[in-house]
Amino acid sequence: SQQGEEDPQALSIQEGENATMNCSYKTSINNLQWYRQNSGRGLVHLILIRSNEREKHSGRLRVTLDTSKKSSSLLITASRAADTASYFCATDTGGGNKLTFGTGTQLKVEL
């Protein structure tokens, strides 16, 4: 079963705008990770936030985590055409054995 569910499924914005994607999950986690996938390619790790953290930044990326609501958001500021990709959240529920991915958000950034 899917642990993470992203929302929206698809998002289209203009270059320079901010993009926000949300992820909800069902069970307690050790950490939550965000990945990017360019069309037909492997996933690339973007950022990891631990369960005791509430916010994390990396360049133009900002991730928040609300464990009480079992949700996370990924904000990409000042988006670029090169940010066009699918974005996935993945939850690590502990033990290191399993990372469960959501179904992803397809982001399109138009010039």
Place this chain on the structure above:
Amino acid sequence: EAQVTQNPRYLITVTGKKLTVTCSQNMNHEYMSWYRQDPGLGLRQIYYSMNVEVTDKGDVPEGYKVSRKEKRNFPLILESPSPNQTSLYFCASRATGTQPQHFGDGTRLSIL
């Protein structure tokens, strides 16, 4: 360069013909996993391994086998492929259980 290498990248084959997808990582990672990606279903874990000779089932292990005889290699074996195994497959590795995963570029399998 740190990488996870999968081969082949593309394969079209027929039902019942055994095939192996190889995966190799050069980062000395202990953890390795196989995923399949299907439209609308995201990535689903097939099998994972926490170290040499230690493997376990993920969410969708039926029809697949794996082995981990060396730390760097984690092949995925389809003994008798069927059309419902047509998918995009990814191998991934990570150093420890709490580190991010490094993914290969994927293998697109078509089973006719």
